[in-house]
Amino acid sequence: MTTEGTIAVIGGTGNLGAALARRLAEAGRKVIIGSRSAEAAQRAASEFGSGLTGLANEQAAEAAEIVIVTVPFAAQEATLAAIRPYVAGKIVVDTTVPLMPPKVMRVQLPPEGSAAQRAQKLLGEGVTVVSAFHNVAAHKLATGEELGCDVLVFGDEKAARAKVVTLAAQAGMRGIHAGPLANSASAEAMTSVLIFINKNYQVDGAGIKITGALKES
């Protein structure tokens, strides 16, 4: 089985993972849903429609060229440890936001600076970590309604970032190159701000848009 072009969505039965998997499959990408339970992954894949298959996280990661990780912060370490043997030389797209319940409206960045840098540390040097999709309202992505949200894409390698900018476009959003992995702190922190704004101003899924005339780089 060739991995070329195949995308694994680890934690793909969760809200963000499921929505991304569906959108990317609808755009014609070959998508594998990963879950701790292969059975749950297969069930989700058959529910979501054609173009999707389901596997345990490890096998999903092994079969893919690009591995998107969509798990809660509390599960990030264990999840990355599980897939680490299968992602050497690959692009891992970390979507983790360091929300620490119950204070999810308060920015609490990890000691590494960001969840993305923590992912790079946990996976080691041989893996290209890119981070993105932090501010996307999963329920809007799932229904296909207008998201009103840009996707800031962070990573130390421009070519890898560019692949994720393309993924964002295929999922129906504008992806924007936003600098090195260290810059991920901005979007990760912004998620707590958006949750605060949702509560304070009774918004159904506030997002962020970058303004100004962006010329193709």
Place this chain on the structure above:
Amino acid sequence: MTTEGTIAVIGGTGNLGAALARRLAEAGRKVIIGSRSAEAAQRAASEFGSGLTGLANEQAAEAAEIVIVTVPFAAQEATLAAIRPYVAGKIVVDTTVPLMPPKVMRVQLPPEGSAAQRAQKLLGEGVTVVSAFHNVAAHKLATGEELGCDVLVFGDEKAARAKVVTLAAQAGMRGIHAGPLANSASAEAMTSVLIFINKNYQVDGAGIKITGALKES
């Protein structure tokens, strides 16, 4: 001399400070421009138009109810030490972005978590620190052109935040309550991202907008 309603802009001869001072004076606020040199402050005030006066930073802070600090990160500590004796019980609006040249396109948050939290630590408990105006393109604010940028306002006291939300509106922008001071990391970090985007996509002052239907809180 009553301080009520008076605003001091510390570092008010700089790009952001001068633009904010002008906009607020135009909106009818009493504004004092502060600078390390009283002479430079007076010169700027007379250039910028009526409603403005100029004083040394310390005297400007003493004479104001709300003290806006607009200095580079490298000058934050010395500036706050200078005005500290004059701001007890007042609102200090810190606009500092932790840019560390030459790597200004890379997020580098200080050990305190944000420049805003650093300001609170430097000023002590008796001062109400609010942070805002991190992402504003000063040259656009100065010319009065459409900014395309919301002002995220951070602070642990809602009433103090509300005063700064009003200031943002008077300066021609939408101010948004964005949570506790710790959340300032999001907007401070976003400034490096916007500088990256300006360079990468040849934008003249990219900004951020919060999307979604915000209801008055």
